[in-house]
Structure formats: C-alpha cells, structure tokens
Amino acid sequence: MSTGSLQINLGLFEPTLLALYVLAAILLIALYRKTDAQWWTPFVHGIFFAIVTIIAGACGVSDKYTNPALFITLCTVVGYYVFSISAYVFNVVRRSMRMNRLWSAIPRDQRRRKPHWPWTPFNEAWYDTAHSTLGEMLQNAQITEGLALLEELTEEHLITLSRKRIQCAYKDEYEILRDGDWPKHAKYFIKAVAIPAMEAHGLTVHPPLKAMLELMNDIVPATASLDDQTTETQLHEHSSGSDYEMHVARILEEADWQAKMTPATGDHGADIIAIKGSFQAAIQCKYYSQPVGNGSVQEAYSAKGFYRCDVGAVVSNASFTKAARTAATNLNVPLLHHDDLVETLEKLRMHALT
Incomplete structure (x- = not known):
C-alpha cells in the first residue's frame, strides 16, 4: 500500500475471513437493534469508521487491519438498513392484514371512520390507537349482535320464561310483589342457552350480564301471553x-x-x-x-x-x-x-x- 491511497488486497477475503467479517457485521447490526439505536446511528458510525480507515491507510497501517475494517463497516451499514427496511415493510404488511381482518369482521352499519394505514411513520402509538379503535368497533358490534340474538332466544322461549317468572313471583309480608328466584333463573337461561348460541355464531365478546338481564326483564313481562296473565289473576284470588x-x-x-x-x-x-x-x-x-x-x-x-x-x-x-x-x-x-x-x-x- 502506498501513502495517500488505499488498495484492497483480495487475498484477505478468503472464505474463512469473509465469514468472520460477515459475522462481525451481524453482531454490530444486532447491537444496533438491541440498543434501539436511531436510524441515522449506523450511517454516522460508518462515516466515522471510513474516515479512520482512510487515515490509517494514509499513515501506512497494514491492509491487514484497514481492509477488514472498511469491509465490516460497509456490510454493517448496508446490512442494517436492508434489514430495517425489510422488517418495517413486513411489520406494516402484517399489521395491515391484522387490522383489515378486524375491519372486515365489523358489520357495515357498525363501522365508523376507518383508521388510515398502512404507510405511516415508525409510530407505535399510532398502531396502538388504530388497533384499539378497531377493537372497540368490533367489540361494540359483537355486543349489539349478542343482544339481538338474546332477544330472539327470549322471544322463542317466551311462554316458558313468562310462566317461570310468574311461578317465581310472590308477595312479601308488606304485600310487595317480588321476583323471587327469577333473576337466578334468568342468569341460568343466559348461561345455558344464550351464551352457547352466541359462541356458535362466532361471537367472542358477550354483552354485559346487567344489560342482558335488563333486556330479558323488558321482554318477558311486556309480551307475556293473555293466558298467563289470566292465570296469574286467578291464582291471586285463591x-x-x-x-x-x-x-x-x-x-x-x-x-x-x-x-x-x-x-x-x-x-x-x-x-x-x-x-x-x-x-x-x-x-x-x-x-x-x-x-x-x-x-x-x-x-x-x-x-x-x-x-x-x-x-x-x-x-x-x-x-x-x-x-x-x-x-x-x-x-x-x-x-x-x-x-x-x-x-x-x-x-x-x-x-x-x-
């Protein structure tokens, strides 16, 4: 090597040495990823090492040190950015597919404004917000669908439920009509009939128990059959x-x-x-x-x-x-x-x- 110039000795790049260079570059890339380095960090380090290598070559330092250092620096910078860009694209595609699946699972009448994706800056907060918005839409949609299904099942078993509510009702010592064991039976109906039906329809989110009980209480007495009402009146006369x-x-x-x-x-x-x-x-x-x-x-x-x-x-x-x-x-x-x-x-x- 002559002073003021940098010449690469190809003999230094034998398979064994080449493997060591690549390994050293990979270790540096892993170090950058592990320490959450900023995107410009490898570039700045690359310029710094290149300057040091050129100065070392100009001072007559042996190619044994300068050429490997330059090669490792080049591999590290290029490899880091190739890896980062590939990981970013893969991550964006994966997240977009996940969010599109959530979006397609939401009924059209339950959809609000669609979050903007996929080509956004590196921003975990954005993804968390968008994913949370979609999750909330899907959850609300499933709760609405679950309540609609519970209403259908309550109407289907209305006669039995009406009789059960009449059967459970009693007057306390103050002549106040109480529901007795009706809430317990309503919870049993929800657990034994409604929840399995919701799961069979693919609903992973169930409506709150309080909302389901209120729905049943609204339906059962309001639409009880005339025969049941007449029977109840006759029984109170006994x-x-x-x-x-x-x-x-x-x-x-x-x-x-x-x-x-x-x-x-x-x-x-x-x-x-x-x-x-x-x-x-x-x-x-x-x-x-x-x-x-x-x-x-x-x-x-x-x-x-x-x-x-x-x-x-x-x-x-x-x-x-x-x-x-x-x-x-x-x-x-x-x-x-x-x-x-x-x-x-x-x-x-x-x-x-x-």
Whole structure:
C-alpha cells in the first residue's frame, strides 16, 4: 500500500475471513437493534469508521487491519438498513392484514371512520390507537349482535320464561310483589342457552350480564301471553290450598281428564288422582309463596305406590328448591307448573302406552 491511497488486497477475503467479517457485521447490526439505536446511528458510525480507515491507510497501517475494517463497516451499514427496511415493510404488511381482518369482521352499519394505514411513520402509538379503535368497533358490534340474538332466544322461549317468572313471583309480608328466584333463573337461561348460541355464531365478546338481564326483564313481562296473565289473576284470588286444588282439577277436566279428589285428611300424599284410560297419576298440589321443598316430592312418590298409579307428580304455582329437584330426579317425580300439567301428563301417558 502506498501513502495517500488505499488498495484492497483480495487475498484477505478468503472464505474463512469473509465469514468472520460477515459475522462481525451481524453482531454490530444486532447491537444496533438491541440498543434501539436511531436510524441515522449506523450511517454516522460508518462515516466515522471510513474516515479512520482512510487515515490509517494514509499513515501506512497494514491492509491487514484497514481492509477488514472498511469491509465490516460497509456490510454493517448496508446490512442494517436492508434489514430495517425489510422488517418495517413486513411489520406494516402484517399489521395491515391484522387490522383489515378486524375491519372486515365489523358489520357495515357498525363501522365508523376507518383508521388510515398502512404507510405511516415508525409510530407505535399510532398502531396502538388504530388497533384499539378497531377493537372497540368490533367489540361494540359483537355486543349489539349478542343482544339481538338474546332477544330472539327470549322471544322463542317466551311462554316458558313468562310462566317461570310468574311461578317465581310472590308477595312479601308488606304485600310487595317480588321476583323471587327469577333473576337466578334468568342468569341460568343466559348461561345455558344464550351464551352457547352466541359462541356458535362466532361471537367472542358477550354483552354485559346487567344489560342482558335488563333486556330479558323488558321482554318477558311486556309480551307475556293473555293466558298467563289470566292465570296469574286467578291464582291471586285463591285464599287456600284447597282452592288451588280445585283450580288444578278444572285444568284437568277441561283437557278431558278425570280428576278424582282424595280425602282432605289421610290423603297419603296425593290431592288429586288424574285418570285417562288406564293411565293414572297421583298429584300433590302446593300453592306457595316460597319455593316448594323436597317433602312434597316424598309425599308424591309415596302416593304413587299407595294408589298404584303410573306416576307421582308435584304441581305448584311456585318454584322448587334445589333439594326438591335433586329428590325429584332420584325418585322420577315430575315437578310441574300447573300450566304445564296437561302437556306433561299426555307425554307420560303416551310413553306408557308404547
């Protein structure tokens, strides 16, 4: 090498040395990325090392040091910018695809202004804001769709839900009408029926429980059937359990069943024996303002054996305790609301005939 000029000895770039140069460049690139260097940092360092290398060459320093230093500097600067630009383009494309998927999942009537993308400056805050905006749109859209689906399901099961709400209602000691176990049953309906339906429709965000309960409370009483309202009025007119027994007997007779009343005392657990053809059912009637316990289930089961009936059932205007439902399952005793009595007895009778 002559003074004032820089000559490259190609012999220095043997495969082994070349691999070392590339490795050194990669380590420098990784260092820049790890330390979150500014975009101009490698360029400034490259100019600095080039100046040092040229000065070293002009001073007669051996090519053994100057040429590798220049090559490593060049590889580092070029490699860093190629890597950074490629990573930026890949990141922009990946984020754009993700945000476009979110945008396409939002119903058109739920869309607001579309965030501007993809070619924006390096700005994490921009992406976070845009992504959050789309996420909020999608979440609101799914909540709206979930409430609409819950409304459809409530309308579909309206008769059963209306009866259940009437069954759970009672007057407290101050003659104030209370919902009783209705909120608990509404939550069960949401968990067992509505949530699985929402998930089947691909909804990953569910409406708040409070909003779903308010929707059900608005629908069920407002659109209850006339028959349910009439039945509720009649039940409030009863002053004793015997009146309720007569009411149940009338329901049976109007459906072409024979209703045989048992003695007021010594009834062995049955108030009515319902008869149609060869099928007989021992029925225990309970007109309560609170949930019916498992004692009635035991009485109905005993009456079934005493009167040699095909089934023993408990009929009530109220709901049933957890213990009563457990005992009914074990003893195979149906727990019924009076509006469901005839339909259930007909199913049991047809099952017994087959």
